[in-house]
Amino acid sequence: MNLTEAMEQRHSVRSYNGKKIEGEVKEKLEQEIRECNKEGGLHLQLVLNEPKAFESFMAHYGKFSGVTNYIAMIGPKEKDLEEKVGYYGERLVLYAQQLGLNTCWVAMTYKKIKGAFVVNPGEKLCLVIAIGYGSSDGVAHKSKMEGEVSVAEGNVPEWFQKGVKASLLAPTAMNQQKYKFTLNGNRVLAETGKGFYTKIDLGIAKYHFELGAGKENFSWN
Numbered sequence: 001m002n003l004t005e006a007m008e009q010r011h012s013v014r015s016y017n018g019k020k021i022e023g024e025v026k027e028k029l030e031q032e033i034r035e036c037n038k039e040g041g042l043h044l045q046l047v048l049n050e051p052k053a054f055e056s057f058m059a060h061y062g063k064f065s066g067v068t069n070y071i072a073m074i075g076p077k078e079k080d081l082e083e084k085v086g087y088y089g090e091r092l093v094l095y096a097q098q099l100g101l102n103t104c105w106v107a108m109t110y111k112k113i114k115g116a117f118v119v120n121p122g123e124k125l126c127l128v129i130a131i132g133y134g135s136s137d138g139v140a141h142k143s144k145m146e147g148e149v150s151v152a153e154g155n156v157p158e159w160f161q162k163g164v165k166a167s168l169l170a171p172t173a174m175n176q177q178k179y180k181f182t183l184n185g186n187r188v189l190a191e192t193g194k195g196f197y198t199k200i201d202l203g204i205a206k207y208h209f210e211l212g213a214g215k216e217n218f219s220w221n
Contacts, residue, residue, distance in 0.1 A: 003211050006097040007169045011138030013102035016066035019133040021048060025099050029131075032095050033071070036088040042075040044088065045117045046131075053110045053128070062109030066135065070106070070128040072117040077124050085126045086203025090170065093129060094211075102134030105171055105204075107197055126200065143168045144177045152183035159217040160188070166212025167205040173197040179205045182221075188213075189221040 001009065021029065026048075033044050047053075047070050054067035071092060073085045093103045107127045119125050150164045160183050167181065178193035179202050190209070192202040206220075 001098055003094055003098070004166075006094040007166060007208060007211065009137070010094060010097040010103070010169075011140055012104040012171055013134035013136065013138040014062065014064045014067075014104055014130070015135040016068070016102070016130070016132040017135050018066055018068070021069055021101070021132060025101070028099060029092075029096065029101075032092060036091060040075070040084050040088045042073075042084060042088060043118075043120065043123055044074060044092070045072045047072055047116050047128075050113060050116050052113045053116065054130070056109075056111045062106075064104075064106075064109060064130065067130045067132065069132045070110070070130050072128050073126045074117065074119055074123055075126070076122055081124065082126060082197070082199035083203035083206075086200035086205075087207045088203075089129055089200075090204040090207045093171075094207075096131055100133075101131055102137065104130040105173075105200075106130050107173060127197075141171070141175050149177060149179060150181045150183070156183065157217075159213040163188070163209040163213030163218075166208045170201075170205045170208040172201040172204065176201065177205075181209060184221065186218050187221045188218050 030046055033046055037044055049068055051068045054064045073089055075081045096103050110128055146164045152160060164181055173196050176195050178195050178198050180191050182189040190206050192198040
């Protein structure tokens with residue numbers, strides 16, 4: 001599937017069937033993580049066959065089951081860390097979808113397991129992304145209307161409309177969708193309101209917007 005199809009078909013999945021991530025799928029996923037780390041200056045790490053992080057009461061409360069693999073979203077403590085984690089994390093989420101895997105962004109309902117990943121001095125673990133072969137493909141989330149997350153006057157170009165539409169397919173914490181895209185010529189201002197994990201959500205939405213609009217058609221303000 002292409003990335004547009006991945007955006008449309010990908011939904012959050014909390015239950016996994018135990019099939020291992022291995023072979024070519026594992027190699028491709030690890031390579032994509034290396035590329036994201038290099039491009040984004042991050043320290044994202046794939047953790048495989050580690051069930052303890054999702055054995056806690058909170059994980060069961062969050063209706064997670066069978067989670068033994070996840071991506072630890074780690075990077076240097078900088079102002080734009082959370083937005084970058086959202087942007088590159090969603091890149092990995094959609095790539096995983098193309099590989100036949102399922103995913104779920106997990107902010108609080110997991111336990112940090114010593115030795116499972118490395119957080120160097122000056123770095124921060126923001127959250128994790130559960131990944132594996134799902135027991136189902138998940139279901140679509142409710143979404144706002146395009147006009148609720150965008151501002152544009154006059155003759156609105158098609159690329160902007162496509163970008164906004166793609167952003168509405170993006171996952172956000174508690175389905176907040178608090179981001180907003182404002183059009184000014186061929187430049188776009190991306191902003192977010194206050195709330196839990198909204199900066200990460202903004203990074204996720206910006207990646208979707210770029211896929212829909214085409215990076216060649218605009219510049220970020």
